[in-house]
Amino acid sequence: MIKVGIPRALLFYFYYPLWRAFFTELDIQVVVSPETNKRILDAGLRTALGEACLPVKLFFGHVLELSGKVDYLFVPRLISVEHKEYICPKFMGLSDMLRVRLANLPPIIDTALDVSGRRGLDWSHFFEKVGSIFTRDRHLIKRAYCSALEADKNFRRLLKSGLLPPEAMDAADGISEAAATSVASPGFLKIGLLGHPYNLYDSYISMNLIGKMRQMGASVVTPASVSDDLIDNQTKRLPKRLFWTLGKQMIGSALTFFENEKLDGVIYLTSFGCGPESLVGELVKRWAKHRGNPPFMMLTIDEHTGEAGLVTRLEAFIEMIKRRKKNEDHVPSYGQPVHCC
Amino acid sequence: MRITYPHMGNLYIVVRALFTNLGLDLVLPPPTSRRTVELGVRYAPEFACFPLKLNLGNFLEAWELGADTILMAGGVGPCRFGYYAQVQKEILDELGKSMEMVVLEPPDVSWREVRDKIRCLVGDISWWRIFKAIRFAWYKARAVDTVEERVLFLRPRTYEPHRLEEYRRQALRRIDEASDKREMDEILRDFNNQCRALPLRSGPFLRVGFVGEIFTVLEPFANYDMERRLGLLGVEVTRSIYLSAWINEHLFGGLLRVKGMEHVDKLAAPYLNSFVGGHGQETVGSTVEFGKQGYDGVVHVAPFTCMPEIVAHSILPAVSKDYGIPTLTFYLDEQSGEAGIQTRLEAFVDLMAARREKRRKENL
Numbered sequence: 001m002i003k004v005g006i007p008r009a010l011l012f013y014f015y016y017p018l019w020r021a022f023f024t025e026l027d028i029q030v031v032v033s034p035e036t037n038k039r040i041l042d043a044g045l046r047t048a049l050g051e052a053c054l055p056v057k058l059f060f061g062h063v064l065e066l067s068g069k070v071d072y073l074f075v076p077r078l079i080s081v082e083h084k085e086y087i088c089p090k091f092m093g094l095s096d097m098l099r100v101r102l103a104n105l106p107p108i109i110d111t112a113l114d115v116s117g118r119r120g121l122d123w124s125h126f127f128e129k130v131g132s133i134f135t136r137d138r139h140l141i142k143r144a145y146c147s148a149l150e151a152d153k154n155f156r157r158l159l160k161s162g163l164l165p166p167e168a169m170d171a172a173d174g175i176s177e178a179a180a181t182s183v184a185s186p187g188f189l190k191i192g193l194l195g196h197p198y199n200l201y202d203s204y205i206s207m208n209l210i211g212k213m214r215q216m217g218a219s220v221v222t223p224a225s226v227s228d229d230l231i232d233n234q235t236k237r238l239p240k241r242l243f244w245t246l247g248k249q250m251i252g253s254a255l256t257f258f259e260n261e262k263l264d265g266v267i268y269l270t271s272f273g274c275g276p277e278s279l280v281g282e283l284v285k286r287w288a289k290h291r292g293n294p295p296f297m298m299l300t301i302d303e304h305t306g307e308a309g310l311v312t313r314l315e316a317f318i319e320m321i322k323r324r325k326k327n328e329d330h331v332p333s334y335g336q337p338v339h340c341c
Numbered sequence: 342m343r344i345t346y347p348h349m350g351n352l353y354i355v356v357r358a359l360f361t362n363l364g365l366d367l368v369l370p371p372p373t374s375r376r377t378v379e380l381g382v383r384y385a386p387e388f389a390c391f392p393l394k395l396n397l398g399n400f401l402e403a404w405e406l407g408a409d410t411i412l413m414a415g416g417v418g419p420c421r422f423g424y425y426a427q428v429q430k431e432i433l434d435e436l437g438k439s440m441e442m443v444v445l446e447p448p449d450v451s452w453r454e455v456r457d458k459i460r461c462l463v464g465d466i467s468w469w470r471i472f473k474a475i476r477f478a479w480y481k482a483r484a485v486d487t488v489e490e491r492v493l494f495l496r497p498r499t500y501e502p503h504r505l506e507e508y509r510r511q512a513l514r515r516i517d518e519a520s521d522k523r524e525m526d527e528i529l530r531d532f533n534n535q536c537r538a539l540p541l542r543s544g545p546f547l548r549v550g551f552v553g554e555i556f557t558v559l560e561p562f563a564n565y566d567m568e569r570r571l572g573l574l575g576v577e578v579t580r581s582i583y584l585s586a587w588i589n590e591h592l593f594g595g596l597l598r599v600k601g602m603e604h605v606d607k608l609a610a611p612y613l614n615s616f617v618g619g620h621g622q623e624t625v626g627s628t629v630e631f632g633k634q635g636y637d638g639v640v641h642v643a644p645f646t647c648m649p650e651i652v653a654h655s656i657l658p659a660v661s662k663d664y665g666i667p668t669l670t671f672y673l674d675e676q677s678g679e680a681g682i683q684t685r686l687e688a689f690v691d692l693m694a695a696r697r698e699k700r701r702k703e704n705l
Binding site: 048049052079084085086090093096097099100101112238239240242243244273274276277278279281282283286 | 617
């Protein structure tokens with residue numbers, strides 16, 4: 001049986017159910033790299049360019065973990081997953097960077113996915129091309145594509161119900177229904193957590209931020225649960241169409257969070273040196289001020305982050321919100337009253 | 342309406358020509374300086390790339406001089422430059438220094454929009470006059486590039502680098518002041534005569550290709566005058582991109598047949614088989630081209646955190662290996678120390694000289 005390796009990094013958290021269903025239907029075994037650990041991160045740091053961002057370095061680590069264990073590596077060239085939008089230049093050159101910097105890799109499947117309309121490619125073409133590497137049976141590819149879409153739809157449905165991607169993946173497998181119920185139990189606080197999926201849901205590099213927030217009694221809402229329509233609607237108000245898919249999700253979710261009065265605060269997790277975030281984060285930060293000024297905190301992570309620093313800031317943030325909740329309508333120790341008159 | 346625009350190398354000469362002929366009131370920002378950097382860095386996002394910070398500094402300084410409208414270029418991604426104007430406007434508004442932003446998006450967004458914007462800027466002027474103004478500005482861009490190209494050639498050769506710089510400054514100033522094409526031809530003739538009179542060393546000289554992100558390549562302030570530093574170290578520098586080529590590609594949509602970047606994209610394909618925004622693919626392609634032409638090395642510059650150039654930088658080692666051409670990458674931002682840059686350049690030049698010497702001995 002042919003083995004295809006999928007690194008547990010970058011857009012794994014968005015597309016894994018889709019990829020897996022497709023390959024499984026083609027009778028291909030999917031091998032996923034283990035959850036991030038120190039060895040994987042170190043391997044990535046050693047091989048990737050120093051100037052690259054943490055998620056890309058981590059991707060290198062996961063690829064190294066898989067190489068030698070699989071027949072093919074699946075690193076699609078994700079140029080554009082939505083019309084006239086891109087993800088990030090680094091995603092577009094990912095497979096090229098891997099080939100240059102890592103020796104003895106298994107063959108890389110780096111079929112380009114570009115729905116920006118420039119080359120007339122779309123999802124079905126993409127899957128046809130990937131499938132044709134393994135089989136000539138076009139009906140089989142078509143069937144695999146359909147079941148991939150089905151799996152993806154199911155996955156999105158679970159996300160919209162409030163599950164986080166890793167939980168939704170488990171729930172889709174029927175592994176842990178418990179996870180689903182644990183989320184539903186309401187926390188004392190409700191906090192919006194912004195950030196790219198590969199930072200939020202990789203509990204090693206986010207230092208289990210979501211888990212820590214839950215332990216402190218906060219339930220977490222992430223962009224994964226905001227519907228695409230809502231994001232489209234929110235981002236229509238931008239002065240110019242945003243051409244980064246993830247950036248658009250962040251801004252759309254941020255605006256939704258700011259309007260949501262049930263949310264007690266918003267945290268934005270970014271990685272050091274992230275290009276799009278440097279501008280998107282700035283806009284979100286400024287808009288937070290204009291829109292009711294909710295408690296807002298930006299956390300930047302990189303490979304050196306000390307966990308204590310993160311915990312301290314998180315604790316302080318949550319304490320502040322709790323205090324604000326308890327003493328509502330009182331004048332805070334700085335600036336303007338929360339509610340005047 | 343008092344219009345300003347952000348500096349990029351000698352672009353001001355072209356912009357001034359264009360605006361004067363269209364009868365627009367141009368407020369030229371003061372030349373980029375330490376103060377510009379400080380202003381920009383104070384208000385710009387921390388991890389934004391260097392050009393955004395310098396642009397913002399330019400705008401703030403132009404605001405002090407009474408500018409109320411900004412002319413900017415736009416883009417459709419994935420490079421961050423396409424969203425500069427929106428972020429900068431947000432920052433300026435919040436500082437209470439609101440200026441109108443007119444963003445010229447590349448023609449593939451919509452020709453009609455571009456037309457409307459030009460109309461809104463220039464008012465009721467005939468298209469023929471607009472055409473003439475653009476053509477004249479284009480001549481100036483070409484003249485500027487002719488001077489720059491000549492200076493790059495002469496720097497390692499001349500015994501009197503200061504006089505050469507003086508000639509260059511003079512020529513650029515006269516081009517800036519020139520009011521018709523005949524005058525410009527005359528200036529170029531004078532400049533060439535002056536240069537011919539300079540006593541020159543005979544070669545061979547080390548040859549270095551200068552590649553990277555457009556702004557840091559074209560703006561000597563951003564790259565800490567690297568071309569001149571290399572020239573004074575006895576290196577003949579060849580730029581991968583010139584101002585006129587950039588104007589043609591970005592503002593005319595490649596309408597004119599000037600040597601552009603399409604061919605280098607093909608050269609990059611074996612290493613980087615996708616465009617990555619900005620000038621990432623061109624950086625790889627140009628390095629291949631310099632390698633093929635037997636250059637001694639390539640100096641690559643990019644703003645810190647520049648995404649396309651990080652991809653290019655990741656890939657350069659492969660090109661370097663295949664073509665035996667050493668490369669040196671500089672990430673530039675407000676933190677760069679001049680002495681560090683000078684030291685690294687000197688070391689790189691020594692290394693190239695040693696390689697050349699070794700090869701010469703092997704061939705004997």
